[in-house]
Amino acid sequence: MSEQALLQLRELRAVVGPREQPVHAVRGVSFTVRRGARLGIIGESGSGKSMTALSILRLLPPSGVIRGGKVLYDGRDLLRLPEPQMQRLRGREISLIFQNAAAALNPLFPVGEQIADVYRHHEGGSPRQAWERAVAMLDAMGIPDAPRRARAYPHQYSGGMAQRAMIAMALICSPRLLIADEPTTGLDLTIQAQVLDLIQEQVQRSGTSLVLISHDIAVIAEVCEEVVVMYAGEVVESGPLAEVLRNPINPYTRALLDCFEPKEGRRLPYIAGRVPQLYQEPKGCAFFNRCPQAREMCREIHPPTVEVAPGHRVACHVV
Amino acid sequence: MACGEPNRLPILEARGLVKRFRVRQSLARRTVVTAVNEVSFAVRPGETVALVGESGCGKTTVGKLVLGFLPPDSGQVHFRGKPLTSLAGEERLAYRRAVQMVFQNPLASFNPMMSIGAALLDALRLRSDLSRREKEAEVARLLQRVGLEPEMAMRYPSEMSGGQLQRVGVARALAPGPAFIFLDEPTSALDMSVRGQVINLLLELQADRGLAYLLVSHDLRVVRAMGHYMLVMYLGQVLEEGPVEEVLAHPLHPYTQSLLAATLLGLLAQAPAARRVRVRGEVLQLPAGYRGCNLYRRCPFVTERCQQEPQVLAEAAPGHRVRCWRVLDGAC
Amino acid sequence: MAEVPLAETPVVLFRRPRWRTLRRWLFCPPVIILALLLLGAVFAPQLARYDPLTPSPGEKLQPPSARHWFGTDPYGMDIFSRVLYATRTDLTVAVLSVLLGIAAGIPLGALAGYLGGWVDEALTRLTEVMQAFPQILFAMAVMAALGNNLVNLVLILAFLNVPVYLKMVRSVTLPLRESDFVLAARCAGHTTGSLVVRHIIPNTLVPVFSQFSLSCSYAVQMVAGLSFIGLGVKIPHPEWGSMISLGANYIVFGMWWPALFPGLATFLAAFALHDLGQRLRRSLLREAEG
Numbered sequence: 001m002s003e004q005a006l007l008q009l010r011e012l013r014a015v016v017g018p019r020e021q022p023v024h025a026v027r028g029v030s031f032t033v034r035r036g037a038r039l040g041i042i043g044e045s046g047s048g049k050s051m052t053a054l055s056i057l058r059l060l061p062p063s064g065v066i067r068g069g070k071v072l073y074d075g076r077d078l079l080r081l082p083e084p085q086m087q088r089l090r091g092r093e094i095s096l097i098f099q100n101a102a103a104a105l106n107p108l109f110p111v112g113e114q115i116a117d118v119y120r121h122h123e124g125g126s127p128r129q130a131w132e133r134a135v136a137m138l139d140a141m142g143i144p145d146a147p148r149r150a151r152a153y154p155h156q157y158s159g160g161m162a163q164r165a166m167i168a169m170a171l172i173c174s175p176r177l178l179i180a181d182e183p184t185t186g187l188d189l190t191i192q193a194q195v196l197d198l199i200q201e202q203v204q205r206s207g208t209s210l211v212l213i214s215h216d217i218a219v220i221a222e223v224c225e226e227v228v229v230m231y232a233g234e235v236v237e238s239g240p241l242a243e244v245l246r247n248p249i250n251p252y253t254r255a256l257l258d259c260f261e262p263k264e265g266r267r268l269p270y271i272a273g274r275v276p277q278l279y280q281e282p283k284g285c286a287f288f289n290r291c292p293q294a295r296e297m298c299r300e301i302h303p304p305t306v307e308v309a310p311g312h313r314v315a316c317h318v319v
Numbered sequence: 320m321a322c323g324e325p326n327r328l329p330i331l332e333a334r335g336l337v338k339r340f341r342v343r344q345s346l347a348r349r350t351v352v353t354a355v356n357e358v359s360f361a362v363r364p365g366e367t368v369a370l371v372g373e374s375g376c377g378k379t380t381v382g383k384l385v386l387g388f389l390p391p392d393s394g395q396v397h398f399r400g401k402p403l404t405s406l407a408g409e410e411r412l413a414y415r416r417a418v419q420m421v422f423q424n425p426l427a428s429f430n431p432m433m434s435i436g437a438a439l440l441d442a443l444r445l446r447s448d449l450s451r452r453e454k455e456a457e458v459a460r461l462l463q464r465v466g467l468e469p470e471m472a473m474r475y476p477s478e479m480s481g482g483q484l485q486r487v488g489v490a491r492a493l494a495p496g497p498a499f500i501f502l503d504e505p506t507s508a509l510d511m512s513v514r515g516q517v518i519n520l521l522l523e524l525q526a527d528r529g530l531a532y533l534l535v536s537h538d539l540r541v542v543r544a545m546g547h548y549m550l551v552m553y554l555g556q557v558l559e560e561g562p563v564e565e566v567l568a569h570p571l572h573p574y575t576q577s578l579l580a581a582t583l584l585g586l587l588a589q590a591p592a593a594r595r596v597r598v599r600g601e602v603l604q605l606p607a608g609y610r611g612c613n614l615y616r617r618c619p620f621v622t623e624r625c626q627q628e629p630q631v632l633a634e635a636a637p638g639h640r641v642r643c644w645r646v647l648d649g650a651c
Numbered sequence: 652m653a654e655v656p657l658a659e660t661p662v663v664l665f666r667r668p669r670w671r672t673l674r675r676w677l678f679c680p681p682v683i684i685l686a687l688l689l690l691g692a693v694f695a696p697q698l699a700r701y702d703p704l705t706p707s708p709g710e711k712l713q714p715p716s717a718r719h720w721f722g723t724d725p726y727g728m729d730i731f732s733r734v735l736y737a738t739r740t741d742l743t744v745a746v747l748s749v750l751l752g753i754a755a756g757i758p759l760g761a762l763a764g765y766l767g768g769w770v771d772e773a774l775t776r777l778t779e780v781m782q783a784f785p786q787i788l789f790a791m792a793v794m795a796a797l798g799n800n801l802v803n804l805v806l807i808l809a810f811l812n813v814p815v816y817l818k819m820v821r822s823v824t825l826p827l828r829e830s831d832f833v834l835a836a837r838c839a840g841h842t843t844g845s846l847v848v849r850h851i852i853p854n855t856l857v858p859v860f861s862q863f864s865l866s867c868s869y870a871v872q873m874v875a876g877l878s879f880i881g882l883g884v885k886i887p888h889p890e891w892g893s894m895i896s897l898g899a900n901y902i903v904f905g906m907w908w909p910a911l912f913p914g915l916a917t918f919l920a921a922f923a924l925h926d927l928g929q930r931l932r933r934s935l936l937r938e939a940e941g
Contacts, residue, residue: 044510144600158601188373189537189581190598197597215511218582259511260540267522268544270515274480388837412840420838428831432853441849445840491835 005072006209007033007056007094007177012069014055024278025051027233028069033177038203038210040220040241042256043230046275049213052230053179057090073177092122095170099182101162105154112138112150115169122173137168142198160191164198171202178203181213196222217260221245226311229253232276232286235305239312249314251291285317293318328400329361330499330531331418335394336384338377351607354380356555357394360548362499365525367532369546369563371539371578375602376552378535382501385533386418416445419492423504425484429476435487436472442494461490465520482513489520499531506541518544539582543567551575554605554613557632561639571641573618574598612643620645679930684923688916692738699732703889712906722908725897726887730909734916737889740801741920744883745870748805752812752866753859760817761847761855764824771821778814786811787877794882804883808870819862820855827851861935864928868921875917891917 012029015022025048033039043049054060056071058078071078073094078086090096098104106114115137116130125133131150139146141164154162163183170178180199184192200223203210214220220227220241227244229237229252237250248254258269273290284299285291291298298317305315338355355377362368370378383389385396387403396403398414406414422428429438439458443449449457459469465486476484485505492500502521506514518541524530536542542549546563551574559572570576576596598617605613611626612618618625624644632642641647676682691698701719707727715722721730763774790807797803827833827850836846878884878892886893891913898909 044512160601188602190373190577191601193577193581193597194599256512259515262515262540262544268515268518268540270519271512272516274482274513275510386838388834415838415840418838420835422831422835424831428835430832430836430850430854441836441841442839492838495839 004034005032006035006037006074007211008070008072009052009056010070010072012052012055012071013067014051014060014064015067016051016061016064018063021279022063022065024281025064025233026055027278027281029230029233029235030069031228031235031238033209033211035176036207036209037226038200038212038224039226039228040224041211041213041228041230042215042217042220043213044215044256044275046232046277047230048233049230050181051233053096053181053211053213056179057094057096058086059090059096088122091118091170091175092173093175094177094179095173095175096179096181097163097166097170097183099185101166102154102157102159104166105157105162107154110151110153111157111165115150115165115172118169119172133172134168137172138165140202141165141168142194143168159187160195163187163191163195167195167198167202171206171208174206175208177209177211179211179213182215183212184219185214185216192219199223217245217257229256232278234286235313235315236287237312237314237316239309243309243312247309247312249308249312249319250316251293251318252287255292327363329363329397330399331385331533332359332361332397332400333381333385333394334359334397336381336391336396337393338380338384338389339392350604352604353555353607355384355391358550358552358555358557359394360550360560362531362533364498364529364531366547367525367534367545369534369536369542369549370552371535371537371542371549372552373537373578373602375554375604377555378552379503380555381552382420382503382533382535386420386501387414412445416495417498418501419495419497419499420501420503421485421488421492421505424508425481425488426476426508428488429484431476434473434475435479435484438476439472439487439491439494442491445495457494461493462487464493465490466516480513481509482516485509485517486520489517489524493524497530499533502532502534502536504535504537506536506538514538514541521545537578537582539567539579551578554602556613556630556642558614558642559640560632561636565636565639569636569639571635571639571646572643573620574614679927681923681925681927681930684919685927688738688742688920688923691735692742695732695735695739699729699735701729701732703728703733703736704887706887712901712909714906715908721912724894724909725901728887730894730912733889733894734891734912737891737894737913738916738920740884740888740890741871741874741892741917744801744805744808744874745867748808749812749863749866749870751805751809753816753863755809756813756816757820757852757855757859758847759813760820761824761851763817764821765828765843765847765851767828774817774821778817781810781814786873787880790877790882791880799882800885801883801888804874804877808873811873812866812870815862815866816859819858820852823855823858824851827854857935861928861932864924864931866928868924868928871917871921871924 010030012026014026016025017023029052031039041049041052051060051064055066056078060066066079105111112131112134115134116127119125119133120127120130135146135150138150143149143161143164157165183199184195187195196219199210210223212220212224225241227238227241228235229250231252237244237248237253244253245257248257255269255271259271262268271290276286278286284301285303288294288298295317301317303315303317305313306319307313308319336355336358337353340352340354341349342352343349358381360368370381372378380389384391387396398406398418403414429435433441436458439461440454443454443457446454458472462469462471467483467486479487505521506517509517521532522545525532532545534542534545543563548561549563549566550557550560551572552558553574559566559570559575566575567579570579573596577598580596596619598614598619600617603616610629612630615621615625628644630642630644632640633647635641635646705728707723710723710727711725713719713723719729719731721734724730724733759774763771793807794803833846833850836850841849874883875892875895878890879896881896884890884893886897894913895910895917898913901909
């Protein structure tokens with residue numbers, strides 16, 4: 001493992017759902033996050049990107065089970081770590097922020113108190129110190145009149161402000177890795193822009209590594225330098241963002257990018273069919289039935305991952 | 320209203336629509352919120368007028384006004400030249416058949432207890448010209464028209480994917496034989512890879528049947544693909560309007576510019592200057608009786624004058640109107 | 652259109668209950684108890700060995716024996732036969748009154764929820780008044796005014812059930828009022844009335860159904876309780892509550908059987924209905940959560 005790498009996933013596997021017939025949500029996902037890097041994971045609903053994020057922190061829902069692979073953080077395999085040590089990591093070294101901030105905040109307590117709680121839990125200190133840090137954090141996130149707002153309750157916050165509060169909570173212990181799962185979905189466009197600006201600014205200033213998950217390539221392109229494309233629980237393409245955008249190889253990546261930035265006229269491109277829910281893992285490629293370049297081999301043999309350019313990897317037979 | 324061929328009669332026209340709501344702010348206080356503030360537009364057959372804006376801008380209220388579900392406080396909605404309030408009996412029924420809607424969230428827009436076949440049959444209520452048998456055949460035909468198999472009629476909404484269900488939503492809107500469809504964020508709830516399917520279907524139908532669309536969308540790709548004319552709304556007011564290509568290529572109002580910048584985040588933007596414009600802060604409700612510019616607290620170019628003077632919507636270029644004195648005075 | 656990939660085997664969606672589920676429901680304790688009670692009620696004429704209404708002065712207060720399985724009551728009537736026939740009375744009155752309450756509660760609740768405004772205000776105040784009344788005193792007052800008979804008993808209990816269902820249906824209707832599919836129905840040309848019937852009410856039936864059994868349990872207890880104090884049923888019409896009342900006087904003398912068996916029947920009916928109701932509610936709620 002290179003000294004630059006902070007987090008390394010190797011062949012991570014996870015399933016979700018009823019025990020008799022679970023869905024294979026994460027199927028052999030591997031990627032590396034270097035120190036200070038900003039990596040984006042793009043995938044549609046059902047691609048397994050959120051499950052991957054939850055698996056890293058071992059926060060899968062009760063119906064989810066990690067079936068294999070390694071999650072190496074600073075050389076240690078998180079999947080084999082005892083739970084108490086895992087708890088020390090969460091929020092302190094690796095933080096996670098979700099899509100719907102208002103749902104992630106406890107409606108019964110003032111926002112400032114919740115943030116201060118996180119700080120005290122990990123770093124100790126008096127309630128007063130923790131409170132002051134929380135207020136300072138809210139201020140740094142651009143929330144106006146922070147001392148007063150810290151005493152307010154989550155329902156008194158707008159969507160954008162609640163998202164900022166959640167970012168404050170995630171960053172208050174200066175984590176080394178921030179995982180953001182759809183942090184801007186559902187927000188107004190102008191607010192999305194502000195929140196992304198904030199995330200980028202904070203992450204660059206503190207040298208925190210970032211994993212940003214989204215279904216919108218524009219969001220990822222705004223903040224990230226590297227990208228991982230997921231489909232049906234697998235990584236189908238990965239590499240430097242500019243490179244992948246300029247020269248997408250995997251047919252799914254190409255079709256997806258085409259949907260985002262349509263080339264001609266008025267008809268919009270789309271991909272027929274839908275992302276499958278895999279109750280059984282297919283022998284070959286999961287994109288087979290929707291792929292415009294599919295061949296017989298694609299159905300039978302699982303596509304290998306090939307490096308087509310430095311750092312640019314593709315899982316496909318048609319390369 | 321300059322859009323398309325001015326000599327064709329618009330199917331639906333909004334003239335100076337105003338709608339206010341009394342909103343309870345706290346236990347004791349109530350204020351009046353102007354959800355729609357002097358909005359006018361006309362939609363002709365075969366055309367799409369797009370309303371673009373963020374939450375709270377009034378676009379959904381405009382839809383409800385135009386569909387006849389809310390009475391305007393002032394201004395009028397005209398259907399084929401006649402004010403809605405004057406329609407009664409047969410004419411009212413004809414209006415109800417002719418004006419339909421597609422909803423943002425397909426799963427919420429269908430009764431979970433009814434199969435989609437039953438839902439489509441229900442949508443054929445107003446087609447009294449058809450017998451029960453004929454209606455059932457029509458359901459099969461509608462499903463095929465939107466690219467689904469007639470056997471899917473017995474499925475329930477929760478058994479279908481988002482894209483499929485939205486196409487059923489389009490089929491449902493088509494059932495009564497409309498001339499006009501209000502499309503309320505028709506693709507926002509769908510994955511990127513299936514949006515195109517729904518949009519292409521809508522475009523086909525428009526070409527085939529000369530349908531008129533009022534499209535609400537914050538996805539500017541959809542607006543660009545479908546829209547002929549667009550209005551940018553903020554807190555109930557129209558801040559900029561004009562032909563879609565013109566407004567998207569040369570956005571004049573700072574708000575439009577920042578919307579465009581937010582949408583084309585990261586990717587190769589079409590208007591490089593627009594990329595750097597950002598409005599600050601959040602959408603703030605303004606106090607009742609405020610007469611200045613709605614964007615006052617958030618605009619990066621704000622001056623004192625913006626708070627004092629009411630803004631006026633006027634032409635800055637042929638067919639392209641803006642509500643910003645800075646732009647109109649040619650300061651930029 | 653693209654075909655479904657080979658690896659994807661969608662889970663079969665249950666619309667018809669599968670055999671395993673059906674078996675689980677058919678053979679759970681409350682259903683078995685209720686089935687036995689129902690069989691007893693339906694086949695009372697065949698199962699009863701004596702006429703429930705003919706007194707036998709010579710056989711007063713006999714303890715349970717081979718001839719009289721549950722013994723005899725102070726009038727010499729066979730308690731087993733009377734308990735069987737009483738099942739008819741109690742269950743019919745209880746279920747009928749709940750059904751009537753539902754029949755009135757659903758449309759009123761739907762209208763209150765959908766129309767809002769003064770209609771909602773008026774109906775809500777009305778339910779509050781109805782629920783504020785002590786139920787037994789209410790029953791006594793009405794019987795005193797209108798007569799002490801079974802029909803009035805059914806009506807009173809129905810009346811007492813209306814507020815429960817009105818409120819339940821109203822609370823389910825309120826969020827539905829703003830939902831998109833209601834708006835879609837209005838686009839399709841529905842009037843308020845047809846909308847409520849076709850779209851709102853079907854969505855209220857699941858919570859109503861899960862409450863139904865619980866209401867019946869409570870109604871059985873009310874019927875027995877009111878009859879115990881002499882309201883509704885005329886002695887010697889076979890009915891559990893009045894039988895308990897009659898038998899209660901004799902417990903002191905060591906004659907436990909005239910009161911115990913009808914008491915047991917009441918308990919079993921109330922328990923089975925209640926337990927069934929709990930199970931239904933739990934499984935329907937679980938299904939609703941997905």
